Amino acid sequence: MVANALLRPISLGTIELNNRIGMSALTRSRSHSTYPTELMKEYYVQRADAGLIVSEGLLITRQGTEWPRAPGIWDEDHVEGWKSIVTAVHHAGGKMYAQLWHLGRLSHPDAPEQKLASVPVYGPSAIAARGGKFRHLPGTPGYVKPTSIDDPWVLVAQFKQAAVNAKQAGFDGVELHGGTGYLITQFLDNTSNKRTDQWGGSVENRSRFGLEVLKALVEVFGRDVAVKLSPTGGYNDVGMPLQETLETFTYFISEADKLCLSYIVLLRHSPRYDPVYEDGVHRATKHDVLESYGHLIKHAKVYINGDVTPGEGQKLVSEGKVDGIFIGLGYIAHPDLVKRIEHGMPLDNTADIEHFQTEEDDDDSSKGYTDYSTRF
Template sequence: MAPNALLTPVQVGSIELKNRIGMSALTRNRAPETYPTDLIKEYYVQRASAGLIVSEGILITRQGTEWPYAPGIWDDKHVAGWKNITDAVHAAGGKMYAQLWHVGRVAHPDAPEQKLAGTPVYAPSAISARGGKFRHIPGTPGYVTPTAIDDPWKIIAQFKHAAINAKKAGFDGVELHGANGYLIAQFLDSTANKRTDEWGGSIENRSRFGLEVLKALKEVFGPDVAVKLSPAGGYNDVGMPLQETLDTFSYFITEADKLNLSYIVLVRYTAGFDIEIDGVHRSTKHDVLESYRHLIKNSKVFVNAEVTPELGEKLVSEGKVDGIFIGFNYITHPDLVERIAHGKPLDNIPDIKHLQTNKDSGDWATGFTDYPRAVY
């Protein structure tokens, strides 16, 4: 095994990353009224040694998510706030993508942002996801039956507008959030998409929405567009039988790869996302990397979900992936790359209580920007 394979540069789209360790998108809900702040800037600058930072999910339009204080990117004030952050990350030697996010049917009409939007909860079909828990809404309600999107092109236009704003804000690229049961995954999944028009039914039709969004993003960012996919499903009540899963994602990944994306990140099966509903596990357990890696010929390949530095080193050294994304350990270790480079353990204890904020939170820096660096 080649030493320090994770620490070698790699070309991704139009930019060269200084290493192959990416910081995965991590929802931390610390954006009051959806606007990014100097505290969020401090958080990302602390982690600028990552080869690539992918922002927390950024809402392309107002939506009543389960996460209060999730940031947005639909107006000029958002652009200014994110520009403040990307400028600082670049000054610290980092690169940063915006993860563009639409939650679809897992929004709630009584959430503050959905009320401000003045629009229904939208999804491919009027089929409710099961489960959910909106802790910031009285009574902690679950998911509701959404309103079927009348014209998906309207949502595609919102994605493109968000990409235009991300470009203005100085992001190096955009990552489409196609994972974890959100809108792109809802269109792909036959249990959530029962449309009978050109956006539903066949695999090709269910794939159309995500592929058209990627094409729209490429009109703005050219080669610097990526997508995150979680074929094993489970989270937010998505998941198809194994053969349908393999057929659907094989088609989608093959077609997405033809667009020459900067990278495709494949989320592995993890027990934590294998939600059980009515006694049935919603995930479709299979080896995601083994099943789809061979289909990707024009885009770089990254892998995510419980990927340790040791596993990442092995996968990169063997040529199975071009890089890795690390999530949870990046919350607790701002100097994660330096720790890997110097053989230091990832031993900071996570402050679970302050992973996200809530209506009673006051000190948003705690559990956010106060994790110690190792001694070198």
């Protein structure tokens, strides 16, 4: 019997994982013109003993992101690049999901990829988010007022094609990025979605876009589809009053769970995702996401994310409150994270994490990426 509950194997969709410690999606800005590189392969293989690796967010279409060198998965060259990485992770004994990502209103028209796309910045409604810092654009341009999406079914089709591409690349499944203020959240949230058609207004209508995307992904991957949600909001200027938040996410999670997904990961409140804007008020709606929504998940596995320590994760799994945990920032500085947990050793590379993503980073930089010290 394995003493540490995090190290027990688990069935996830149609695959078996060696442990319950997931590496969450982390934007690391090392792709070359949106295409995966050999350095990225080294990075992921270093961490292949995670129960499940979720890739950094993969753009499903050209978008002007805040981060230069964010990777995509919309053409054949992307597929071939990711196939090389996934194959290497598999050879190292790991499993890997692709996180599918669309920024919606958080793109910028002056960013290089958005210019190449020759399309406007889209959102559910023509409402700009507050904030915004585009590291590769001069000054601090902030977010722009988006063009309201005319036909959301076009975006659903783009998500489905991205899933087809991910399957061709050999990923074990896909995770829909449904949190932290990006496109799925923008439809869910009544502060960013003021539509009066079938995609806005009621809880059911605001939930429609994310649920239709999940259905499209299930058509491609079957049970090997997951979704990441951040019900407390805050980050990227989203968030509703508590009662509206509870009603919206209770409905969405209940309906998503009927699709028999592999897992639903709940990102809990974290100060780093809770900005204060000009009104001086924290944007997030703080509440216990596990207590509020965990019991609604009957078919999928339940994962928790957001400053979860290994000790806390072990306790939550042992008590049956979650099936597994995702660790983000801790995985940056600790490629040997699973072995450290197995041997009861601390995650003590904390000082090094400050340089994980700097203004000087480029697609050839191993600094703060593949150069962290290990104990095993």
